[in-house]
Amino acid sequence: MFLYGYLRGELDSWESTPNMADLQDYTAQVLLIISTILVGSIIIRRRRKQNQIKLPPSPPSLPIIGHLHLLSPLPHQDFHKLSTTYGPIIHLYLGSATCVVASTAEAAREFLKIHETSFSDRPTQTVAVESLSYGFKGFVFAPYGPYWKFMKKVCMSELLGGKMLHQLLHVRQQERKRFLSGLAEKGLAGEAVDVGAELMMLTNNVISMMTMRQKSCSEGGGEAETLRKVVEDTVELSGKFNVSDFLWFMKGVDVQGFKKRLKEIRVRFDALLDRVIEEHQRERRKKKEQGSTTGDDDDVKDILDVLLDISEDETAEIKLDTDNIKAFVMDILVGGTDTTAVTMEWAMAELINNPGVMEKAREEIDAVVGNKNRIVEECDIPNLPYIQAIVKETLRLHPPGALIVRECSRTATVDGYHIPARTRLFINAWSIGRDPNHWENPLDFRPERFIDQNGSALTHLDVRGQHFELIPFGSGRRMCPGISLALPLAYVTLASMLQCFEWKLVNGGDDGIVDMEEKAGLVVPRAHPISLNNNITYPILQNHTLFLSNHILLFFPLSMSFFFSKRRIVMVTVNLGMLHYVLDHVYGAFMHRTKMSTPFFSRGWGGTKLEMLERMIKQLFPEVAGQNWPPTVIQPLWKTVWETRTASLREGVFRTPCEDQLLNALPPESHNARVAFLMPKNVPPHAMSCVVHLAGTGDHTFERRLRLGGPLVKENIATMVLESPFYGQRRPMLQRGAKLLCVSDLLLLGRATIEEARSLLHWLDSEAGFGKMGVCGLSMGGVHAAMVGSLHPTPVATLPFLSPHSAVVAFCEGILKHGTAWEALREDLATEKVAMTLEEVRERMRNVLSLTDVTRFPIPQNPNAVIFVAATDDGYIPKHSVLELQKAWPGSEVRWVTGGHVSSFLLHNGEFRRAIVDSLNRLPWKGSS
Numbered sequence: 001m002f003l004y005g006y007l008r009g010e011l012d013s014w015e016s017t018p019n020m021a022d023l024q025d026y027t028a029q030v031l032l033i034i035s036t037i038l039v040g041s042i043i044i045r046r047r048r049k050q051n052q053i054k055l056p057p058s059p060p061s062l063p064i065i066g067h068l069h070l071l072s073p074l075p076h077q078d079f080h081k082l083s084t085t086y087g088p089i090i091h092l093y094l095g096s097a098t099c100v101v102a103s104t105a106e107a108a109r110e111f112l113k114i115h116e117t118s119f120s121d122r123p124t125q126t127v128a129v130e131s132l133s134y135g136f137k138g139f140v141f142a143p144y145g146p147y148w149k150f151m152k153k154v155c156m157s158e159l160l161g162g163k164m165l166h167q168l169l170h171v172r173q174q175e176r177k178r179f180l181s182g183l184a185e186k187g188l189a190g191e192a193v194d195v196g197a198e199l200m201m202l203t204n205n206v207i208s209m210m211t212m213r214q215k216s217c218s219e220g221g222g223e224a225e226t227l228r229k230v231v232e233d234t235v236e237l238s239g240k241f242n243v244s245d246f247l248w249f250m251k252g253v254d255v256q257g258f259k260k261r262l263k264e265i266r267v268r269f270d271a272l273l274d275r276v277i278e279e280h281q282r283e284r285r286k287k288k289e290q291g292s293t294t295g296d297d298d299d300v301k302d303i304l305d306v307l308l309d310i311s312e313d314e315t316a317e318i319k320l321d322t323d324n325i326k327a328f329v330m331d332i333l334v335g336g337t338d339t340t341a342v343t344m345e346w347a348m349a350e351l352i353n354n355p356g357v358m359e360k361a362r363e364e365i366d367a368v369v370g371n372k373n374r375i376v377e378e379c380d381i382p383n384l385p386y387i388q389a390i391v392k393e394t395l396r397l398h399p400p401g402a403l404i405v406r407e408c409s410r411t412a413t414v415d416g417y418h419i420p421a422r423t424r425l426f427i428n429a430w431s432i433g434r435d436p437n438h439w440e441n442p443l444d445f446r447p448e449r450f451i452d453q454n455g456s457a458l459t460h461l462d463v464r465g466q467h468f469e470l471i472p473f474g475s476g477r478r479m480c481p482g483i484s485l486a487l488p489l490a491y492v493t494l495a496s497m498l499q500c501f502e503w504k505l506v507n508g509g510d511d512g513i514v515d516m517e518e519k520a521g522l523v524v525p526r527a528h529p530i531s532l533n534n535n536i537t538y539p540i541l542q543n544h545t546l547f548l549s550n551h552i553l554l555f556f557p558l559s560m561s562f563f564f565s566k567r568r569i570v571m572v573t574v575n576l577g578m579l580h581y582v583l584d585h586v587y588g589a590f591m592h593r594t595k596m597s598t599p600f601f602s603r604g605w606g607g608t609k610l611e612m613l614e615r616m617i618k619q620l621f622p623e624v625a626g627q628n629w630p631p632t633v634i635q636p637l638w639k640t641v642w643e644t645r646t647a648s649l650r651e652g653v654f655r656t657p658c659e660d661q662l663l664n665a666l667p668p669e670s671h672n673a674r675v676a677f678l679m680p681k682n683v684p685p686h687a688m689s690c691v692v693h694l695a696g697t698g699d700h701t702f703e704r705r706l707r708l709g710g711p712l713v714k715e716n717i718a719t720m721v722l723e724s725p726f727y728g729q730r731r732p733m734l735q736r737g738a739k740l741l742c743v744s745d746l747l748l749l750g751r752a753t754i755e756e757a758r759s760l761l762h763w764l765d766s767e768a769g770f771g772k773m774g775v776c777g778l779s780m781g782g783v784h785a786a787m788v789g790s791l792h793p794t795p796v797a798t799l800p801f802l803s804p805h806s807a808v809v810a811f812c813e814g815i816l817k818h819g820t821a822w823e824a825l826r827e828d829l830a831t832e833k834v835a836m837t838l839e840e841v842r843e844r845m846r847n848v849l850s851l852t853d854v855t856r857f858p859i860p861q862n863p864n865a866v867i868f869v870a871a872t873d874d875g876y877i878p879k880h881s882v883l884e885l886q887k888a889w890p891g892s893e894v895r896w897v898t899g900g901h902v903s904s905f906l907l908h909n910g911e912f913r914r915a916i917v918d919s920l921n922r923l924p925w926k927g928s929s
């Protein structure tokens, strides 16, 4: 190939000769002589020069393809073999591309340190790079020049720097929680875990959430699925050998259809990113208008925000345009996800094959994390040198970027060899990590190599590019800027996997050994996925699992929870951190994934009722909300249940105040509403407050809510508990437990509850004469409480506890999605001749339930009297949902209690009561000025 190029150069010179003949002053003969002398002297000079040039050794090559025939889909292994014959620096022609391969630490040092400035470019002449870097506008393949330098600075100081990583710690924690919960659910269900797939999902989500607040993998599908697929396809295509990149005469010919597929990826990625950028910009405009710089959780910027800041900064050294931003996001998604996931998967494979190492790692975690009442966190890493050593040892044997690729920007002489400009350089990190001159028994997996005799990490051997015998992240200016994200994520994920589960191979050979075969790819993944079974080993988790499995049938109805809550308090220590979240999932797995109970909405959508309800709910939105007051007056019939010197409990019944259309849609069992009314005695009503407590999902009795309100009697606060229209004695005959039969029932339940609660508040105000009023509820009850508070024409204390801003979150994002009869819903549509995929069915559900989005309701009269109490580790209700509503209601407050959805309402009754007292205190007494 080289020879051919050379000859072509010569032909070009001959072609230029006749132009000289145009000069009128010379005869053709003179011209011929001169040009012959000229060409001859050029040839002689080049030959002389070539004789002085010493290229690195090279195996024999073939015409046109050069050495391509020597390469398999795993080129790092082929380069390694060639280096054993031809030496540490070899010279190859890959089609028309001139390449040099360095296979030892010493050779790598020569290129990456001594001649760093000559080898700081990357090759760009590939179809994938051109297409995915938005026409060379990205960072990874940018030439070593002003643009790259600017972006590197931004990367290190802002995008992937310490401050950003610290600010986005919660994203990593949240995603790890989800990951562990998913594993726990699978473990409980006895399902095998595809470790690589789970890890890939985790890293995909972490990176895309940190980059642009978007998930790339979730069961929710939709855009998340699009993003995941884009990253997957990009990694796959970029890792494949494209003939037209290497054979000049094939340039522009898309034999393998790569160009077409890359274009498709670009279109998909573009559409998604355009929308995300637009969304970010909308939010930024809104914040600017509100002048918000509060430093709240919400105000934490993601990487895309920072890039947009730079693009809007008139004084920035370099102006970023939208293509630069998109290309950078693509760089981060592709560079950050598979690399980290593959590292952890290889580590798990090595640990399965080295049980002694796994045991030692567990002992270290136990010793550091202590009495096992919490799961290992990133802040524990400095005390886990053995875990760190496991990851380093994994990176030594299985560096995901087996070949570090650079390009020579100018002709250089390295180790006495002539390297022509634009030569591609491959540093074989894989080969370097297995070099017996540097590593004793290099193929053994021995993390102890990285530990000194005191058990501390060796300081003179690290992966940060200073020690050339181990360079999985490269070295020098162009080394990986994601290392400070990748390493802690790998350390802590691996540690928590070992801490929480015991792992066993599902399909191991006879010897139970995981094979270590590699597969072709941009990173070097395992050829065969490892399927492992996990047992939950985490002691507290085990206790709870046992607890849950023993008492699951009794756990609901919640009226029984008093009995259990006492037992739980004994079992649960308060500061369990993410364990609560895991527990929610374990609990959810029992409740919704086993066949122990029927799922929600097993009878479908509810036919025409649904449309009617959609219409009726819209009547609650701000435009028409004002027309709904005063509500229908109710006249409860009371009977006294008990009476003491200081308090009385009465039960009342009244006809549900719903209008005829709604009443006809309700099951007959629901037509009469029931309440329990706990009231202090000896205090005039105008000097008392009363709070209406609404039911959460599955709350069939008055008991739990009365217990919450009981101690408030001392504070002169009465409690009115409303039985839910679909639970307790009002439950429709065909409904089993809490599982509503149709989607319309959920809307019906909500609409009727709101009407009844509003009429109750009106009654408390006008008939009973209370001085202050409030409304509260837990979970679904909290959503209804928020709606009622929002619609009330005068200020009322409003207390949504552990509740989302919309039912969409609960049924489409949280654990309840596993308890929904998606298949039945799809079949129901099919009977109406509407064919939908399950994903489309979920989308329809999101649309329908978006009516319950409380942010669409009016802002309450006094938002200061709104206090949300939310749980730090709620597996049913994500934090973002609570914060969304708080944001929509400026002035409202969020209080956090430690725990999950299940545990915190048992453990934190005191906090809920305090919130009730505080929010009532923020209201004036009726009649006071």
Ligand code: HEM
Binding pocket: 139, 140, 141, 152, 160, 207, 331, 332, 335, 336, 337, 339, 340, 343, 399, 400, 401, 404, 405, 406, 471, 472, 473, 474, 475, 476, 477, 478, 479, 480, 481, 482, 483, 485, 486, 487
């Ligand atoms: C175990 C995980 C990872 C490994 C083994 C790895 C490895 C590498 C290697 C070998 C390079 C080339 C270095 C060189 O030329 O000297 C590189 C470059 C790069 N990596 Fe990573 N990486 C990992 C994780 C990440 C993460 C998490 C991110 C970002 C979130 C990231 C972003 C990048 C970028 C942007 C470059 C290009 C740097 C430049 O051209 O200046 N990597 N990585």
